[in-house]
Amino acid sequence: MALHIVAEANRCLNCKKPRCQQGCPVHTPIPTVIQLFKENRLMDAGRMLFENNPMSAVCAIVCNHEKQCAGSCIRGIKETPVHFSSIEAYISDMYLDRMMIERPEKKTKKAAVIGCGPAGMTVAIKLAQAGYPVTVFEWKGKIGGLLQYGIPEFRLPKSFIDRYQTRMEEMGITIRTNTTIGSVLMIDELFRDGYASIFIGTGAEKPRTLGLQGESLGNVLFGLNYLANPKGHKLGDRVAIIGMGNAAMDVARTALRNGSRHVTLYARSKNVTASSSELSYAELDGADFVFGMQIEKITDEGPVFKKAIFNENDEIVGYEDEPVQVKADSTIISISQMPRRKLARTTDGLKMTERGLLEVDENYMTTRPGVFGAGDVVTGAKTVVHAVDGAKKAAEAMIRYMESEEA
Ligand SMILES: Cc1cc2nc3c(=O)[nH]c(=O)nc-3n(C[C@H](O)[C@H](O)[C@H](O)COP(=O)(O)OP(=O)(O)OC[C@H]3O[C@@H](n4cnc5c(N)ncnc54)[C@H](O)[C@@H]3O)c2cc1C
Numbered sequence: 336m337a338l339h340i341v342a343e344a345n346r347c348l349n350c351k352k353p354r355c356q357q358g359c360p361v362h363t364p365i366p367t368v369i370q371l372f373k374e375n376r377l378m379d380a381g382r383m384l385f386e387n388n389p390m391s392a393v394c395a396i397v398c399n400h401e402k403q404c405a406g407s408c409i410r411g412i413k414e415t416p417v418h419f420s421s422i423e424a425y426i427s428d429m430y431l432d433r434m435m436i437e438r439p440e441k442k443t444k445k446a447a448v449i450g451c452g453p454a455g456m457t458v459a460i461k462l463a464q465a466g467y468p469v470t471v472f473e474w475k476g477k478i479g480g481l482l483q484y485g486i487p488e489f490r491l492p493k494s495f496i497d498r499y500q501t502r503m504e505e506m507g508i509t510i511r512t513n514t515t516i517g518s519v520l521m522i523d524e525l526f527r528d529g530y531a532s533i534f535i536g537t538g539a540e541k542p543r544t545l546g547l548q549g550e551s552l553g554n555v556l557f558g559l560n561y562l563a564n565p566k567g568h569k570l571g572d573r574v575a576i577i578g579m580g581n582a583a584m585d586v587a588r589t590a591l592r593n594g595s596r597h598v599t600l601y602a603r604s605k606n607v608t609a610s611s612s613e614l615s616y617a618e619l620d621g622a623d624f625v626f627g628m629q630i631e632k633i634t635d636e637g638p639v640f641k642k643a644i645f646n647e648n649d650e651i652v653g654y655e656d657e658p659v660q661v662k663a664d665s666t667i668i669s670i671s672q673m674p675r676r677k678l679a680r681t682t683d684g685l686k687m688t689e690r691g692l693l694e695v696d697e698n699y700m701t702t703r704p705g706v707f708g709a710g711d712v713v714t715g716a717k718t719v720v721h722a723v724d725g726a727k728k729a730a731e732a733m734i735r736y737m738e739s740e741e742a
């Protein structure tokens with residue numbers, strides 16, 4: 336690996352106007368990092384990466400690089416782009432365990448973070464680095480959000496999250512797991528207990544339902560519930576998956592790795608929302624794909640579809656009359672997810688938008704003064720790097736707020 340990435344770094348043209356950097360949602364200073372790496376200044380390169388993106392070690396693995404840094408690299412126009420993600424993975428993997436943790440002078444005001452996914456982790460790290468005492472409240476038993484309970488182990492080893500937790504604790508961040516805010520403890524009680532500013536990074540982890548007959552049957556599951564604990568479910572040999580997004584690909588690949596032999600994904604149209612690389616991996620692992628299947632209901636036998644009729648432009652122009660019963664031991668519904676309303680329901684003045692997302696202004700402040708939000712709960716289901724982007728801006732706004740008289 337080392338030889339490959341050195342060769343890869345040597346291919347970088349150190350462009351004056353780096354298109355790779357523009358293509359990255361958090362504008363990672365790619366050419367500078369590559370130059371530092373070439374000068375054997377690994378720790379400086381790592382520091383630069385983490386300053387810009389505390390989730391760098393994760394993003395190097397899970398980002399859609401073909402659409403972002405690699406997809407924008409000038410070398411990609413005529414030949415293969417520079418695969419910065421491999422270089423980033425090497426540097427940030429080393430840096431994660433070796434970084435010097437500095438403890439800046441403690442500020443008197445303290446902050447609370449609700450939810451410990453990539454957004455909450457980013458805010459906690461940024462605030463701790465600025466000297467604010469931070470307590471993170473996490474509903475589940477382990478931190479990481481969808482890195483822990485969504486993205487499968489074979490794509491992102493969970494050990495990364497444990498390593499992050501160690502470093503966060505060394506930074507002085509207090510993490511309270513198994514603690515839901517909006518249930519036993521409320522946001523008002525956090526203010527009562529002296530938190531000057533609160534961040535909501537509770538994600539979008541409520542599976543979307545089909546609203547069709549059969550969803551509560553014993554042989555039916557939602558994708559996120561399955562991915563949270565794949566070993567806890569006996570799916571059987573034949574698995575039908577409704578949906579063709581990235582999460583559905585993870586469901587299919589996980590089912591194939593856990594013993595199911597015939598895994599088929601069904602989509603209504605001919606559009607696949609998953610990225611082309613995720614689709615090819617699922618195909619490589621043995622998943623099958625069937626298009627033009629409109630789900631009607633689910634029975635004990637499996638899903639029932641209506642077959643779509645397409646015109647020459649692949650647009651649906653109608654459906655065949657006769658429904659098709661597909662035989663499956665298990666049916667998994669994986670058609671995206673949305674935020675829960677728990678916090679809005681239990682907090683005076685905290686509003687959700689009509690689309691069911693947490694409402695924030697241009698400073699990432701919610702409709703409740705002193706309460707900020709970012710990540711999937713604000714944007715809807717997106718990606719790790721987009722959660723980091725919003726969280727960084729929210730952390731800056733929280734610092735401005737805490738430094739002001741208001742807090
Ligand atoms: C199967 C799957 C695969 C994915 N693959 C990729 C990928 O390859 N690349 C990529 O970039 N993105 C991927 N994503 C998307 C990515 O994981 C999310 O965009 C990202 O995790 C969002 O971060 P977040 O911090 O906003 O929310 P989350 O990661 O959802 O974290 C929210 C946290 O808040 C906690 N929480 C919720 N409510 C409360 C409460 N009331 N009190 C306390 N804690 C609470 C939750 O338990 C959770 O830990 C994938 C998503 C899924 C579902």
Ligand code: SF4
Pocket residue numbers: 346347348349350353354355356365366407408409410417419
């Ligand atoms: S666009 Fe490609 S060649 Fe240019 S600086 Fe970025 S990685 Fe290097």
